[in-house]
Amino acid sequence: xxxxxxxxxGLAVRFPGxxxxxxxxxxxxxxxxxxxxxxxxxxxxxxxxTTLARTIMGLExxxxxxxxxxxxxxxxxxxxxxxxxxxxxxxxxxxxGALNPRQTVYEAVAEGLRIQKxxxxxxxxxxxxxxxxxxxxxxxxLRLYPYExxxxxxxxxxxxxxxxxxPTLLVADEPVSSLDASVRGEILKLMLELVRDAGVTILVVTxxxxxxxxxxxxxxxxxxxxxxxxxxxxxxxxxxxxxxxxALLSVVPEVEEMEQQILQGEAPDPTRIPSGCRFHPRCPLVxxxxxxxxxxxxxxxxxxxxxxxxxxxxxxACHAL
Amino acid sequence: xxxxxxxxxxxxxxxxxxxxxxxxxxxxSFDLAPSxxxxxxxxxxxxxSTIAGALLKVLPPGTxxxxxxxxxxxxxxxxxxxxxxxxxxTEMSIVFxxxxxxxxxxxxxxxxxxxxIEVHRTAPDAGARVAELLEVVGLPARRASDYPHQxxxxxxxxxxxxxxxxxxxxxxxxxxxxxxxxxMVQAQVLELLERLxxxxxxxxxxxxxxxxxLSYVCRRxxxxxxxxxxxxxxxxxxxARPKxxxxxxxxxxxxxxxxxxxxxxxxxxxxxxxxxxDIPSGCPFHPRCPIAxxxxTSAEIELWPTGEGRNAACVRVLDExxx
Numbered sequence: 001x002x003x004x005x006x007x008x009x010g011l012a013v014r015f016p017g018x019x020x021x022x023x024x025x026x027x028x029x030x031x032x033x034x035x036x037x038x039x040x041x042x043x044x045x046x047x048x049x050t051t052l053a054r055t056i057m058g059l060e061x062x063x064x065x066x067x068x069x070x071x072x073x074x075x076x077x078x079x080x081x082x083x084x085x086x087x088x089x090x091x092x093x094x095x096x097g098a099l100n101p102r103q104t105v106y107e108a109v110a111e112g113l114r115i116q117k118x119x120x121x122x123x124x125x126x127x128x129x130x131x132x133x134x135x136x137x138x139x140x141x142l143r144l145y146p147y148e149x150x151x152x153x154x155x156x157x158x159x160x161x162x163x164x165x166x167p168t169l170l171v172a173d174e175p176v177s178s179l180d181a182s183v184r185g186e187i188l189k190l191m192l193e194l195v196r197d198a199g200v201t202i203l204v205v206t207x208x209x210x211x212x213x214x215x216x217x218x219x220x221x222x223x224x225x226x227x228x229x230x231x232x233x234x235x236x237x238x239x240x241x242x243x244x245x246x247a248l249l250s251v252v253p254e255v256e257e258m259e260q261q262i263l264q265g266e267a268p269d270p271t272r273i274p275s276g277c278r279f280h281p282r283c284p285l286v287x288x289x290x291x292x293x294x295x296x297x298x299x300x301x302x303x304x305x306x307x308x309x310x311x312x313x314x315x316x317a318c319h320a321l
Numbered sequence: 322x323x324x325x326x327x328x329x330x331x332x333x334x335x336x337x338x339x340x341x342x343x344x345x346x347x348x349x350s351f352d353l354a355p356s357x358x359x360x361x362x363x364x365x366x367x368x369x370s371t372i373a374g375a376l377l378k379v380l381p382p383g384t385x386x387x388x389x390x391x392x393x394x395x396x397x398x399x400x401x402x403x404x405x406x407x408x409x410x411t412e413m414s415i416v417f418x419x420x421x422x423x424x425x426x427x428x429x430x431x432x433x434x435x436x437x438i439e440v441h442r443t444a445p446d447a448g449a450r451v452a453e454l455l456e457v458v459g460l461p462a463r464r465a466s467d468y469p470h471q472x473x474x475x476x477x478x479x480x481x482x483x484x485x486x487x488x489x490x491x492x493x494x495x496x497x498x499x500x501x502x503x504x505m506v507q508a509q510v511l512e513l514l515e516r517l518x519x520x521x522x523x524x525x526x527x528x529x530x531x532x533x534x535l536s537y538v539c540r541r542x543x544x545x546x547x548x549x550x551x552x553x554x555x556x557x558x559x560x561a562r563p564k565x566x567x568x569x570x571x572x573x574x575x576x577x578x579x580x581x582x583x584x585x586x587x588x589x590x591x592x593x594x595x596x597x598x599d600i601p602s603g604c605p606f607h608p609r610c611p612i613a614x615x616x617x618t619s620a621e622i623e624l625w626p627t628g629e630g631r632n633a634a635c636v637r638v639l640d641e642x643x644x
Contacts, residue, residue: 185589
């Protein structure tokens with residue numbers, strides 16, 4: 001069995017913009033998800049990370065490239081997608097929005113089983129999934145409605161709804177961003193337990209580098225539709241190489257002893273991706289004249305580039321490296 | 322410490338609801354010195370935003386508020402409606418969380434700021450003052466003619482800060498001003514608030530659930546749980562060496578990147594923050610406390626001193642002092 005569970009090859013996803021222009025939300029992504037790992041896909045809002053996650057789920061169709069699951073490109077017919085969405089489960093952010101307010105916990109968790117028409121004892125599977133998600137004893141929760149649960153309990157119900165299908169891959173989009181600080185660690189602990197005990201693989205989409213330090217084996221940093229740096233979590237967070245990753249880390253309050261590099265402006269517009277390195281208009285190396293001193297400024301402005309090795313298992317896309 | 326600009330004394334706030342009274346704030350006291358930034362930390366339902374509302378008396382009608390909020394010695398809670406309206410803009414103003422809902426969606430942002438200036442007649446030429454304010458918060462003057470939806474989240478937050486500054490207040494209350502923003506935009510807004518605080522000699526009350534942000538922005542801070550302050554002191558000290566187990570749990574929830582004690586070891590607390598309608602007996606934290614003693618279920622808990630300028634509401638602090 002290959003250690004690669006899922007990968008994207010040259011993946012591009014485009015949307016029509018408001019004024020007829022094209023938004024290149026995902027713009028050439030090769031991402032590998034290894035069996036049994038926690039991979040954090042990190043970036044700011046608008047960088048394309050949620051679109052990439054949805055495309056991996058088969059919820060968006062790529063304009064170019066493909067999503068390959070266990071060696072086989074995914075197809076977009078119901079015959080393929082239904083079983084696929086049993087094996088690859090998404091945990092959405094905002095657990096209140098993800099749960100139907102008129103469904104009990106039991107119905108919410110059983111829904112996936114019914115859609116997948118899985119055989120076996122439904123009640124037992126639901127109870128087992130709730131227990132695995134930390135809602136114990138499950139009997140206490142079965143008849144409750146979402147409004148009767150706390151934020152942390154709701155997130156556990158959403159996770160139970162995914163786990164009831166015994167997925168191989170969980171795609172979790174900002175799983176703790178709407179939770180209280182004291183509850184957040186419990187949900188992260190649960191995610192690690194699922195990897196260790198249930199053998200699930202997790203792709204976690206987040207803007208939160210502290211979360212990555214807490215649970216990720218590897219990190220991929222996304223900027224304007226592309227992965228600009230990827231590597232083992234510890235190596236990447238201790239030795240960030242791409243200027244964007246460095247800036248991002250420098251403003252995280254949980255990082256000490258790093259001079260702040262506050263990038264001006266907001267994440268740029270995917271309908272107007274700059275030429276050359278897409279980060280160059282905000283890049284501190286270009287702005288400070290460092291790129292010119294290194295004699296690479298022309299390339300920064302005009303030559304697009306791919307990820308290249310900067311250390312073992314660690315790759316980045318920067319002309320200065 | 323110099324004479325406090327604002328002094329909150331034994332503040333209690335109880336909301337009315339169909340299900341009965343909801344005690345959201347249960348006896349909170351703190352001082353704010355001139356040009357100081359004071360932090361209020363805590364999770365949802367701990368009462369921190371209710372305090373912001375009480376300071377400016379902008380709580381739902383029928384809410385029961387007792388205690389004192391002394392602004393230069395004058396009690397805000399006893400002010401006449403007219404005096405209060407003036408104080409709300411020219412003495413104390415507030416930057417709310419959720420920048421989209423705090424602005425009128427069908428009015429140009431410049432007009433919203435100008436309106437505040439005209440009502441209080443704090444500047445002869447409102448238009449010029451709007452342009453000046455936009456510059457202060459780092460936006461081009463032409464943004465004045467935009468509607469809120471034409472601005473990004475970070476720009477809207479800047480507009481709200483400009484609005485709060487419109488009538489030159491001395492105290493700015495920032496209620497989760499960066500919560501919904503991306504990290505880079507958060508850093509921009511924090512940098513702006515820090516600069517304004519310095520240049521305008523503002524005093525600031527900074528409310529957030531994010532402890533790491535507070536240790537970066539504030540000199541002193543208080544941590545709230547279930548409507549009370551459970552720990553207070555210098556912000557750096559409180560988070561680096563927490564005395565209260567709740568503070569310790571909060572501090573651990575946002576680990577320092579690079580700290581190997583937390584690598585692959587997320588830590589949190591079991592259970593959830595208590596419902597204000599159903600606050601546990603004794604120390605309200607005891608059901609979730611990893612080091613609770615038998616006496617914690619019934620003990621009277623108050624803030625006890627634990628070192629210079631430090632107080633914590635935990636019986637273990639008392640034990641330590643007795644030893």
